[in-house]
């Protein structure tokens with residue numbers, strides 16, 4: 069078996085696909101030290117520069133003083149603390165939903181929420197470029213999967229249409245009763261005929277925004293639910309950073325996404341600068357997740373001190389217009405500065421600005437060339453992105469200065485001359 073694993077890894081290496089890690093010696097920031105060498109980095113999702121913010125550090129310290137370090141139990145046992153509870157209420161209010169549920173990570177939130185809401189006999193409709201955690205979530209749910217071409221609302225409409233009017237019967241529970249069968253597996257819910265459309269709001273490797281309004285209209289027409297993963301929009305997009313549902317709001321302070329069909333998920337380790345995730349929705353949906361989402365029920369609650377830090381982060385997000393305006397300025401600066409390169413920036417208005425290279429090895433070489441110049445940009449390759457679309461995923465943060473972006477622009481032009 070070992071030689072088999074070795075062979076597989078060696079094959080990945082020859083394809084330019086082997087993944088390795090680099091160990092940081094300094095906190096998350098555009099200015100980092102790796103192996104004793106300073107780098108200017110453009111690869112974090114710390115879009116507002118909050119990951120090392122002094123007020124969040126102080127809040128985490130105070131939170132640990134007040135609540136200790138570990139939660140000690142799952143939420144449903146004795147691990148649900150006042151700090152968690154208050155944060156859930158603040159998050160729900162912030163995104164304009166009746167209720168919210170905290171999860172340990174975005175990955176777990178997606179796995180748990182989708183598995184709790186749909187199962188055998190139901191259908192999920194998913195954009196082909198959705199995040200890997202959403203794909204895994206669909207598989208885990210055992211609902212029938214229908215994937216549509218990226219952003220293709222005509223195809224989504226067609227798939228929804230085809231699913232209408234089909235008679236569906238609940239399938240028998242796939243696992244045997246009795247001996248040996250883990251109770252959590254036997255309890256697998258059987259549902260019938262539900263439709264759930266699942267999408268990233270901001271696509272993580274492309275930076276473009278999903279046509280959420282059109283999607284919601286289709287969901288209304290076909291009586292489907294809409295699950296929106298706003299990992300890269302929460303804190304960054306919409307008024308006061310309330311997220312993608314607040315882009316072009318219906319009226320002041322009211323996100324059009326207040327539709328009860330929308331189940332809104334966002335992560336707290338990206339723009340919010342800490343860790344975790346939440347799902348916000350109607351109370352009955354949240355109660356369902358609380359009862360049925362395995363990644364919620366069968367895991368230890370996050371340290372309550374993190375919720376104290378996150379409450380502080382939420383305040384900084386709400387008051388963070390200056391940060392978001394600065395970020396927008398950097399995005400415009402980068403796009404203007406890179407418009408004449410032999411490689412194209414992908415069409416994106418967000419802090420995710422991928423430079424499409426195509427070839428895996430060339431993407432790696434460019435990333436390496438930048439590294440030699442003290443600049444760190446990650447090369448993203450298949451299977452994270454489709455074959456032939458390897459890219460440099462440049463991400464900007466409000467913690468970058470205009471001179472930092474200038475340095476990246478100059479370095480990429482030098483590399484373009486050399487190649």
Ligand SMILES: *Cc1c(COP(=O)(O)O)cnc(C)c1O
Pocket residue numbers: 172173174175176178199201268272297299300335336337344345
């Ligand atoms: C990062 C990400 C997640 C996972 O969130 P974590 O908190 O890092 O586990 C889920 N969905 C999308 C779109 C993401 O970009």
